[in-house]
Amino acid sequence: MDSTYSAKALALAGELIAVCRARGVRIGTAESCTGGLIGGALTAVAGASEVFEGGVIAYQNRVKHQVLGVREETLASVGAVSAACAEEMACGARLALGGIEMGLSATGIAGPGGGTAEKPVGLVYIGCSVGNACWVKECRFSGDRAAVRRATVEQILALALACLAERERDENGQD
Numbered sequence: 001m002d003s004t005y006s007a008k009a010l011a012l013a014g015e016l017i018a019v020c021r022a023r024g025v026r027i028g029t030a031e032s033c034t035g036g037l038i039g040g041a042l043t044a045v046a047g048a049s050e051v052f053e054g055g056v057i058a059y060q061n062r063v064k065h066q067v068l069g070v071r072e073e074t075l076a077s078v079g080a081v082s083a084a085c086a087e088e089m090a091c092g093a094r095l096a097l098g099g100i101e102m103g104l105s106a107t108g109i110a111g112p113g114g115g116t117a118e119k120p121v122g123l124v125y126i127g128c129s130v131g132n133a134c135w136v137k138e139c140r141f142s143g144d145r146a147a148v149r150r151a152t153v154e155q156i157l158a159l160a161l162a163c164l165a166e167r168e169r170d171e172n173g174q175d
Contacts, residue, residue, distance in 0.1 A: 004037075004040065004044070005037075005040070005041050005044060005150075005153065006150060006154065008154055009041050009150070009153050009154045009157060010041065010044060010045070012041075012154060012157035012158055012161065013041045013042050013044060013045050013048075013157055014045045015161060016042070016157055016160050016161055016164075017042065017045045017047060017048050017050075017051055017052070019161065019164055020051040020102070020164070021047070021050050021051050023164070023168075024101075025051060025101040025102050025130070025164070026051055026052075026053050026097075026100040026101050026102065027042065027051055027052050027053065027100065027101075027102045027103075027104065027160075028052075028053045028054055028055055028056075028093045028094065028096070028097035028100045028102070028103055028104070029042075029054075029055035029056070029093060029103070029104045029105070029106075030055065030056050030058055030064075030068050030089040030090060030092060030093035030096075030103060030104070030105040030106075031055060031056070031057050031058065031105070031106050032057075032058055032059055032064070032080065032089070032105075032106060032107040032108070033106055033107060033108040033109065033110045033124060033148070033149065033152065034106045034110075034149050034152050034153060034156075035057055035059065035149075036055065036057050037149055037150075037152075037153050038055070038104060038106060038152075038153055038156055038157070039052070039054070039055035041153050041157065053097045053098065053100050054097055055093070055097075056068060056092075056093060056096055056097075058070075058089065061075050061080055064080060064085065064088075064089060064092075064107075067092070067096055068088065068089050068092030068093060068096055069088065069091075069092040069095065069096075070085055070088040070089060070092060071088060074088055079119070080107055081107055081108055081109055081119050081123060081124075081125065082107075082125060083125050083127075083136045083138060085107050085125065086105050086106070086107050086125035086126060086127035086136045087105075087127050087129070087134045087136050089103075089105035089107060089127060090103040090104060090105040090127035090128055090129035090134055090136075091103060091129045091134060093105060093129070094129055101130060101131070102128065102129065102130045102160065102163075102164075103127075103128070103129040104126070104127070104128055104129075104156050104159075104160055105125075105126065105127040105128075105129075105156075106124060106125070106126050106127075106152050106156055107124070107125050108122075108123055108124025108125060108139070108148070108152065109121050109122065109123050109124070109148075110122075110124075110145045110148040110149050110152075111144065111145045111148060112144065112145060120140075121148070122140055122141040122142055122143070122148050123138070123139075123140055124138075124139045124140075124141060124148065124151075124152050124155075125137070125138055125139070126139060126152065126155055126156040126159055128156070128159050128160050128163040130163050130164065130167050131167055133163070133166075133167070135159060135162075135163050135166075137155065137159055139151070139152065139155050
């Protein structure tokens with residue numbers, strides 16, 4: 001077992017890989033505060049190469065804009081740590097990685113510094129783009145830098161599974 005990730009994260013990653021494999025969904029990531037940990041959790045699962053295409057670590061705003069297509073207006077008006085940026089990163093990952101079906105994103109303040117009263121350490125936005133929909137979730141985690149990053153990985157994998165379940169319900173005409 002890979003000790004870099006919690007048992008929960010590895011279980012969620014395994015479930016996500018299995019669901020994506022069964023549905024023919026390719027996954028890609030756009031990561032800022034997690035620095036590749038989401039992609040790492042996914043690739044810790046044997047067989048991930050069947051659905052995981054790759055990821056972009058967009059730590060700097062320039063990379064978010066130039067590689068992922070995050071609008072300069074978004075970065076200037078609400079900043080990189082925002083729901084809008086997470087949404088644009090998730091959608092941008094799909095395009096940057098060749099038109100894949102699912103893009104996952106994370107942008108936030110892992111700490112220990114960088115927080116403000118409006119955007120404290122532990123504030124993270126995660127995004128999941130599938131089909132014509134994009135879900136964004138605001139998270140507020142406590143703990144040190146490592147704890148915030150670990151919690152982010154767990155939350156984005158859980159969000160991805162929830163998004164796929166909702167998409168399936170929508171496709172089957174269920175409420």
